[in-house]
Amino acid sequence: MNLLNNKGLFLLLPALLFLLFPATAQEKGFFHLYERPDRSFMASSAVETSEGNMIVALFFYDGPGSLALLSEDGALVKETLINDNGCRSGIEHLFQDPDQPGLFYGIGEIGDPLNQTFLPYIIHFDDELNILLRKEVKLPDGYKTIRISRTVLTKNGKFLYAGSLDEENDYHRLYILISLDGEVEAMAEIDSDAEYQTRIDAICESPVSDLYFEYRNSYNDLGQYVKRLFIFDDGFVFNPINEYHIIDFWEHDTLHSVFFTPSANSTMTFLDDTTLLFSDRIHEKWSAPNGSVYSTDHSAFLFTTDLQGNIQEHYVDGSGNDTLDYPLHFNAVAKTSGNVPEKTCIFHGCYGFFSPPRPNHITLTKTDCHLNPLWKHSYSCKGKYLTAINILTTNDGGCIMVGGAMTLENGHYDWFALKVNPEGLVGSEEIIVNDLVIFYPNPVTDALQLHCPPGTKPVRVELYDVEGRQVLTQQTDLERIGMEGFSPGLYTLRVILDDGTVYTDKLVKQ
Numbered sequence: 320m321n322l323l324n325n326k327g328l329f330l331l332l333p334a335l336l337f338l339l340f341p342a343t344a345q346e347k348g349f350f351h352l353y354e355r356p357d358r359s360f361m362a363s364s365a366v367e368t369s370e371g372n373m374i375v376a377l378f379f380y381d382g383p384g385s386l387a388l389l390s391e392d393g394a395l396v397k398e399t400l401i402n403d404n405g406c407r408s409g410i411e412h413l414f415q416d417p418d419q420p421g422l423f424y425g426i427g428e429i430g431d432p433l434n435q436t437f438l439p440y441i442i443h444f445d446d447e448l449n450i451l452l453r454k455e456v457k458l459p460d461g462y463k464t465i466r467i468s469r470t471v472l473t474k475n476g477k478f479l480y481a482g483s484l485d486e487e488n489d490y491h492r493l494y495i496l497i498s499l500d501g502e503v504e505a506m507a508e509i510d511s512d513a514e515y516q517t518r519i520d521a522i523c524e525s526p527v528s529d530l531y532f533e534y535r536n537s538y539n540d541l542g543q544y545v546k547r548l549f550i551f552d553d554g555f556v557f558n559p560i561n562e563y564h565i566i567d568f569w570e571h572d573t574l575h576s577v578f579f580t581p582s583a584n585s586t587m588t589f590l591d592d593t594t595l596l597f598s599d600r601i602h603e604k605w606s607a608p609n610g611s612v613y614s615t616d617h618s619a620f621l622f623t624t625d626l627q628g629n630i631q632e633h634y635v636d637g638s639g640n641d642t643l644d645y646p647l648h649f650n651a652v653a654k655t656s657g658n659v660p661e662k663t664c665i666f667h668g669c670y671g672f673f674s675p676p677r678p679n680h681i682t683l684t685k686t687d688c689h690l691n692p693l694w695k696h697s698y699s700c701k702g703k704y705l706t707a708i709n710i711l712t713t714n715d716g717g718c719i720m721v722g723g724a725m726t727l728e729n730g731h732y733d734w735f736a737l738k739v740n741p742e743g744l745v746g747s748e749e750i751i752v753n754d755l756v757i758f759y760p761n762p763v764t765d766a767l768q769l770h771c772p773p774g775t776k777p778v779r780v781e782l783y784d785v786e787g788r789q790v791l792t793q794q795t796d797l798e799r800i801g802m803e804g805f806s807p808g809l810y811t812l813r814v815i816l817d818d819g820t821v822y823t824d825k826l827v828k829q
Contacts, residue, residue: 346715346740346746347739347740347744347745347746347747348717348719348737348738348739348740348744348745348746348747349392349393349736349737349738349745349746349747350393350698350700350735350736350737350738350745350747350749350750351389351393351394351395351735351736351747351749352700352703352724352733352734352735352749353387353395353733353734353735353736354733355733356731358379358381358382359379359380359381359723359731359732359733360377360378360379360384360385360723360732360733360734361377361378361380361706361708361722361723361732361734362375362376362377362378362387362708362709362721362722362723362734362735362736363376363377363378363409363410363411363427363708363709363721364376364410364411364412364413364425364708364709364721365413365709365711365719365721365736366413366414366415366423366711367711367713367714367719368421368446369420369421369446370391370446371391371713371714371715372388372389372390372391372396372446373388373389373393373719373736373738374386374387374388374389374413374423374446374448375387375389375721375734375736376401376409376410376411376412376413376425376427377398377409377734378409378410378411378427379407379409380407381407382405382406382407383400383401383402383403383404383405383406383407383408384400384401384402384408384409384410384427385398385399385400385401386398386399386401386410386425386442386444386448388446388447388448389736393736393738397447397448398448399444399448399449399450401425401427401440401442401453402429402440402442402453403453406429406430406431407429407430407431408427408428408429408430408440409427409428410425410426410427410440410442411426411427411428411468411470412425412426412427412470413425414426414472416443417472417476418476421445421446422443422444422445422446422451423443423444423445423446424441424442424443424472424478424499425441425442425444426439426440426441426442426470426478426480426497427439427440427468428440428465428468429455436463436464437463437464437465437466438455438456438458438462438463438465439455439456439458439465439468439480439495439497440453440454440455440456441453441454441456441478441497441499441501442454443499452500452501454500454501455501456480456495456497456501456502456503457503458495458503458506462484462493464484465482465483465484465493466482466483466484468480468481468482468519469481469482469519469520469521469522471522471523471524471531473524474524474526474529475529476498476499477496477497477498477499477504478495478496478497478498478499479494479495479496479522479524479531480494480495480496480497481493481494481495481519481522481533482519483511483518483519484508490511491508491509491510491511492508492509492510492511492519493506493507493508493509494506494507494509494555496553505553505555507555509555509557512537512538518535518536518581519533519535520534520535520536520546520584520585520586520587520599521533521534521535521585521586521587521597522534522587523587523588523589523595525589526589526592527592529552529553530550530551530552531550531551531552532548532549532550532587532595533548533549533550533551533557534546534547534548534549534585534587534597535547535549536581537559537562539559539562539564543564543565544564544581545562545563545564545579546562546563546564546579546585546599547559547561547562547563548560548561548562548563548595548624548628560627560628561624561627561628561629562628563579563630564578564579565577565578566578572607572608572808573605573606573607573613573785573808573809574605574606574607574608575603575604575605575809575827576602576603576604576605576606577601577602577603578601578602579599579600579601579602579620580599580600580601580602580617585597585598585599585600586598586651586652588652588653588654590623590654590663590665590688591663593625593626594623594624594625594631595623595624595625595626595628596621596622596623596652596654596665597620597621597622597623597624597652598619598620598621598651598652598667599619599620599622600617600618600619600620601617601618601620601635602615602616602617603615603616603617603618603825604616605785605809605825607785613785613809614785614809614811614825616825618635618636619635619636619667619682620633620634620635620636621633621634621636621652621665621667621686621690622634622690623690632689632690633690634684634686634690634691634692635761636667636682636684636695651667651668651707651709651710652665652666652667652710653665653666653710653711653712653718654666654712655712655716661688663687663688664685664686664687664688664693664716664741665685665686665687665688665690666683666684666685666710666712666718667683667684667685667686667710668681668682668683668684668707668710668718668720680697680698680699680705680751680753681697681698681699681705681707681720681737682695682696682697682755683695683696683697683698683710683718683720683739683743685741685743691759692757692759692770694742694743694754694757695754695755695757696739696743696752696753696754696755697752697753697755698737698745698750698751698752699750699751699753700724700735700749700750700751701751702726702727703724703725703726703727704724704725704727705722705723705724705735706722706723706724706725707720707721707722707737708721708722708723709721709722713738715740715741716740716741717738717739717740717741717743718738718739719736719737719738719739720736720737721734721735721736721737722734722735723735737750753772754771754772754773754775755772755822756769756770756771756772756777756814756816756822757769757770758770758812758814758824758826761826761827762826762827762828762829763802763826763827763828763829764802764828764829765801765802765803766799766800766801766802766803767799767800767802767812767826768798768799769797769798769799769800769814770798771814771816772816775816775817775818775820776797776816776817777797777814777815777816777817778794778797778815778816778817779792779793779794779797779814779815780792780793780794780797780800780812780813780814780815781793781812781813781815782800782805782810782811782812782813782826783810783811783813784808784809784810785808785809785810790805790810791805802828805828806828807828807829808827808828809825809826809827809828810825810826810827810828811823811824811825811826812824812825812826
């Protein structure tokens with residue numbers, strides 16, 4: 320995988336090293352489907368209490384949303400309406416109260432469909448879902464519909480709320496600083512510099528300064544569509560510091576195109592004080608000199624940068640069996656707590672997308688702080704189309720994902736919570752867990768390392784060139800596949816396991 324930074328240099332990133340962490344005996348997680356035949360709910364955010372319970376924000380498309388309290392094993396303890404006036408509402412982000420342990424904030428939108436108004440809405444509540452404050456944020460006249468919002472709870476106790484405005488189909492960006500009691504303290508409206516609809520993918524605050532970073536769709540000075548990284552402060556003056564866009568380059572006799580896709584819901588957070596961690600989606604295409612396309616792939620892409628946006632390390636989370644993984648939306652990253660890089664682990668989750676929908680699975684990958692993969696699992700529920708919207712690490716070293724599960728026969732959504740332990744295990748028969756094959760590095764120069772799921776072993780590895788000719792069959796010493804004698808270019812790797820599973824993916828030889 321080659322990527323281009325803003326100076327036009329190809330980055331040859333170091334090979335990934337696989338690290339095995341010793342497994343410890345731990346409780347498994349849970350999967351629960353919370354069915355409401357009368358309403359279609361989606362879970363949009365979650366937060367963990369000090370007792371190990373979970374609070375989940377639920378969005379109801381036709382009326383007021385709710386807060387749900389779950390016990391440690393996922394049992395539904397209590398549910399409370401977000402607002403009590405019947406208006407459509409939903410909370411998109413949940414936060415711990417920075418000053419009062421056991422209290423929480425939620426921020427989202429409250430809407431009046433008849434008047435087409437959708438405005439910021441804040442709630443303050445305790446760990447038993449008692450609502451202490453409900454507040455619609457009052458904006459100046461003329462601001463009535465805000466879309467695609469992102470929110471940060473800053474170190475100095477403010478909500479930085481960012482969204483897009485449709486000014487008669489001329490999209491602008493809107494930034495608001497809101498106090499914890501719902502008062503607007505500053506705001507700025509900025510003309511769009513991106514495509515027809517402004518998408519603010521991610522915003523995060525520096526842990527050591529009063530600066531913010533934003534990652535979003537944009538156009539550069541040459542008029543090229545790019546993903547851009549900006550820096551700004553409370554004055555809302557934005558300065559681009561790096562960009563990421565399409566790269567075309569020849570590998571042997573194959574044109575390899577790599578570009579960041581505009582439709583992905585990217586995420587960004589600080590890995591430590593000087594390192595940014597991103598999740599995005601890339602599109603890869605391999606073409607012959609006559610223009611015919613050999614292969615096309617969408618893959619999730621994890622990468623870290625320094626504070627100038629220069630890519631340091633990366634991991635391409637490929638499509639596996641080329642069937643169910645299509646990470647179109649809701650890529651998400653979450654890291655274990657603490658600020659010691661050597662002890663930090665990263666969970667990356669995404670879900671497959673098809674139109675029309677069909678049963679799919681959520682893919683969850685765990686890496687170390689250098690993005691070396693530790694394990695990769697898929698989770699599916701029979702007859703359901705799973706949409707994982709939010710991922711959160713938990714105090715026990717695992718993580719929880721919440722979202723919606725659509726019943727394919729009638730299109731009805733129920734919400735779910737999927738909790739896994741640090742090894743990705745789930746103590747529920749409702750969810751199907753499949754361990755996936757991991758191979759690295761990709762691109763490969765000399766040797767390919769192969770890691771198969773626990774309890775399985777590879778019995779044969781096959782390699783095919785772009786014309787479908789089998790160029791390698793190996794049946795012994797399968798943990799290491801020598802690649803020294805192969806010409807640079809695109810290959811298909813096929814791994815056959817002893818349980819009959821066949822795993823295929825694309826491989827680039829440098």
